[in-house]
Amino acid sequence: MAMLLVVGEYRIIGTEPDGDTIQFIPTNPLAFDKLKDAPVEVKNGVARVRLEGIDALETHYDRTGPRIRQPAEFGDKAAQELLTFLGFGDVQRIGQKVVSANPPQTPGWILTQGGDPFKRCVALLGAGTPPGADGTEPQVDVPLLRTTANHHLLKTGLVYPGFYSKLPRELRNELAAVTRQAREAGLGLWPLDATTAPAGALVTGMASLTEVVILPKLFRRLVDHFNLVEQSLTCFPAYLAGKEDNVEVLSTKTTQLTLAPLVQIINGSAVRMTAQPEDTVYTEN
Missing domain, CATH: 2.40.50.90 (OB fold (Dihydrolipoamide Acetyltransferase, E2P))
Structure with a gap:
């Protein structure tokens, strides 16, 4: 190239x-x-x-x-x-x-x-x-x-x-x-990464985001949601559904218009992504 x-x-x-x-x-x-x-x-x-x-x-x-x-x-x-x-x-x-x-x-x-x-x-x-x-x-x-x-x-x-x-x-x-x-190899941030952890990353509001190691793109979406919508995860999936991200999951050869299908809310207080960061490709807006 x-x-x-x-x-x-x-x-x-x-x-x-x-x-x-x-x-x-x-x-x-x-x-x-x-x-x-x-x-x-x-x-x-x-x-x-x-x-x-x-x-x-x-x-x-x-x-x-x-x-x-x-x-x-x-x-x-x-x-x-x-x-x-x-x-x-x-x-x-x-x-x-x-x-x-x-x-x-x-x-x-x-x-x-x-x-x-x-x-x-x-x-x-x-x-x-x-x-x-x-x-x-x-x-x-x-x-x-x-x-x-x-x-x-x-x-x-x-x-x-x-x-x-x-x-x-x-x-x-x-x-x-x-x-x-x-x-x-457990290098750098990976031992603490909670992005795709089964239990998810515990997110109870804005302050909690300074303590969890997650994909920065997910962090930015959470910050914007808390600033613009509410200080809980209740409406986070709906917020994501309104943000055009155009993401392809390479392993499944599927394309999503937003991140919403790739994000799970667990027990109302934790969030996780279902695809590893290197398995996703975004389209430039």
């Missing part, structure tokens, strides 16, 4: 990078102009980048209400692991904002097919020497994927997979494989 290669640098001081988002400054400000079908916003020379194929625990989610985060241990570990991979050391924060790092910026490159609905660049991230010339469109295969931060984070078990339909099957299969390997 050919992807656009953009060369530049990562800068983090004054920003709030987490385990799957970071700011990137392309060497050529017009580098993303080739992506007309899925535009990327470059503001003051900076592009917001969302890592392709992964979903890290939320460290500062506030789309529908006050800021809230998932369990700090793994959200913070994923964020630090990403910055270390990209070459940053001695990162100091006040809250979530980076106030110093050594070095303050690092060279890097990204491989992308375009932006998401928020015009963030969805990409594979690399550090150091790029695998080609800036602005070219190299073929991205599994060996190249294995050099990226995306692959590394899933391999460590510090993030969940988050697959969308534009990600080529060959690359998705590799990321799914390392996800399963990390889970089976």
Whole structure:
């Protein structure tokens, strides 16, 4: 699969990078102009980048209400692991904002097919020497994927997979494989993951979401439900039924328009998904 290669640098001081988002400054400000079908916003020379194929625990989610985060241990570990991979050391924060790092910026490159609905660049991230010339469109295969931060984070078990339909099957299969390997080895967050646990994740209101390790997409849907509807799970299935997610379950070859058929409420106080994260693929809206 050919992807656009953009060369530049990562800068983090004054920003709030987490385990799957970071700011990137392309060497050529017009580098993303080739992506007309899925535009990327470059503001003051900076592009917001969302890592392709992964979903890290939320460290500062506030789309529908006050800021809230998932369990700090793994959200913070994923964020630090990403910055270390990209070459940053001695990162100091006040809250979530980076106030110093050594070095303050690092060279890097990204491989992308375009932006998401928020015009963030969805990409594979690399550090150091790029695998080609800036602005070219190299073929991205599994060996190249294995050099990226995306692959590394899933391999460590510090993030969940988050697959969308534009990600080529060959690359998705590799990321799914390392996800399963990390889970089976009990790495990172997997020993505490309650997303598909038989008893589900105990969710008794907004505050309880800061204590359970679950798929961030499910976390975001729960937060939005609690902010916009009610502080219980009673109407959560109906809320999900009204949110278009267009998700395919690979193992059963079935497609659902919403997450509602894949979510169970247990005894009114626990929630679980019936498909593993790497077994689901979402269609870009």
